[in-house]
Amino acid sequence: MQNGSRTALGYNLKNEAFTAMLALAHLPQQLPESARHLPAVLARQIESSRWHDRYRFFPEVRQFAADTDCTAVATAALYERRMLPRTRLRRHARELRRAHAPALPHDQALHPLAVMVYWDDGAEPQAPPRGHKQDAVVCCNVLYTLLLADTDTGRETDSVGRATLDLVHDHLASGRYLSGTRYYPSPYAFLHVASRLCRLSPICAERLGTRLNHACDVADPPRTPLDLALLITAAENLGQTRRQGRCRDGLAAMQLPDGSWPAQPYFRLGRRPVYFGSAHLTTLFALRALHP
Template sequence: MLSPDADFRDTVIPAEARRHLRRGLSADLGFAPDNEAFTAMLALAHLPRPLPERARHLPAVLARQIESGRWHDRYRFFPEARQFAADTDCTAVATAALYECRMLPRTRLRRHARELRRAYAPALPHDQALRPLAVMVYWDDGAEHQAPPRGHKQDAVVCCNVLYTLLLADTETGHETDSVGRATLDLVHDHLASGRYLSGTRYYPSPYAFLHTASRLCRLSPACAERLGTRLNHACDTADSPRTPLDLALLITTAENLGQTQRQGRRLNDLAALQLPDGSWPAQPYFRLGRRPLYFGSTHLTTLFALCALHP
C-alpha cells in the first residue's frame, strides 16, 4: 500500500501512485511504482524462525522477488525500473536476509560486502552534511547508464542496515572492521547521541525504525553494543508509548535485542490488543520515497514485525 501522508489516512494503490504524484505534486517518477522488491527483502530478513509447516514455502517465494531486483552485485528497489538506480539499503537487507536463510553462499556475501564498501562518501569541503567514508545510499558512480545521478545522500537507518551486512561478512571471514565500517558506525552513533533520530530520517519517517535497526547491530556485534548500548537503552526507557502497532512492535523488538524486560509485558499486551479480527495488524508507513511524500507499508509488513515482537 502507498499513501501520500505519514498517517496512512489516504491510501492509493501502487498502479495509481504515478498519476497521484503528477496530479498532486506535479512530479513524475517516470514509471509506475507497482512492483517493488524491498518489502520482500524486509520480510525475508524478519520471518519468524522456525516457520510453521504451512509457511515453509515463503522463503523461496520471497527470494524469487528479491532476485528479480538484482543488478550484478547490487539490488534495486523497483526491479523493472531501470531508471531507478540500485541502492545500498536494498543491497544490504537482501544480502543479509538471503545469507542468514542459507540462500546465499559465503562467496557472494563477501562480494556484496565489497560492493557496499565502494559506496563510501568522498570528502567534500563544501558539503558539511556528508560524513566522509561513511556509506551513502547510492553509489552514484554512473555504472547504471539508464539511471540518472541520485546525488550524495546518507541516511542513518540505511547506515545501520549496511553496517549489519558488513559486520556479518566480517564475522564470517574473520576480518576486522575497516575505515568504512568505523565511519559508518560513527555516523550511527552521532545520529543517536544528537537526538536527531527523534525526527526520523530521509527514508524512514519513524524514530523507532532507527532504534530497531541500531539494536540489531548490538545483537550482532559486541563492539556495537559497547558503543551504542547505553544510549539505546536510555532511548527505550524514555520513549513514549507508541500509538501505532508498527512502532510498538519495533520498540518491543528493540528492547528484546537489548535484553530489556521492564515494561515489555505491558507493551506486548498493548500490541496483542491492536490485532484485527482477521489476525492481522493494520498497515502503517515504514519507509518513504525520499523527499517525495510517498509512504510504503502494508498489513503484511506490520503483521510481520508484530509477530517478531510477540515471538522473538
C-alpha cells in the same frame, strides 16, 4: 500511504521488491508447514531486482538506480536464510564499501567515508544521478551486512565500517533520530535497526548500547502497531524486560478480527510524500515482537 498503481513518477509503485527483502529478513526461522514455501517465493522476487552485485528497489524500473539499503537488506536476508553462499556475501560487502563518501567531501552534510545511499558512480547508464545522500537507518542496515561478512576477519573496524558506525552513533547521541530520517519517518525504525547491530556485534554494543538502552527506556510506548512492534523488538534485542509484558499486551490488543495488524508507513521515497507499508509488513513485525 501510496499503495496504488501509477503516479506522476511514471511507474508502478506497487511493483517494488524492498518489502520482500524486509519480509525475508524478519520471517521466523521456523515456519509452520503451510508457510514453508514463503522464503523461496520471497527469494525469487528479491533475485528479480538484482543488478550485478547490487539490488534495486523497483525490479523493472531501470531508471531507478540500485541502492545500498536494498543491497544490504537483501544480502543479509538471503545469507541468514542460507540462500546465499558466503563468497557472494563477501562480494556484496565489497560492493557496499565502494559506496562510501569521499574522505574530504565537498558537501559538509556528508560524513566522511561513511556509506551513502547510492553509489552514484555512473555504472547504470539508464539511471540518472541520485546525488550523494546518507541516512542513519540505511547505514545501520549496511553495517549489519558488513559485520555478517566480516565476523571472522576483523574487518568490522576498517575505515568505512568505523566511519559508518560513527555516523550512526552521532545520529543517536545528537537526538536527531527523534525526527526520523530521509527514508524512514519513524524514530522507532532507527532504534530497531541500531539494536540489531548491538545484538550482532560487541563493538556496536559497546559504542551504542548505553545511549540506545536509554532511548528505548524513556520512549513513550507508541499508539500505532508498527512503531510499538519495532520498540518491543529493539528492547528485546538489548535485553530489556521492563514494560515488555505491558507493551506486548497492548500490541496484541491492536490485532484485527482477521488476525492481521493495520498498515502503517514504514519507509518513503526520500523527500517525496510517497510512503510504503502494508498490513502484511506490520503483521510480520508484530508477530516478531510477540514471539521473539
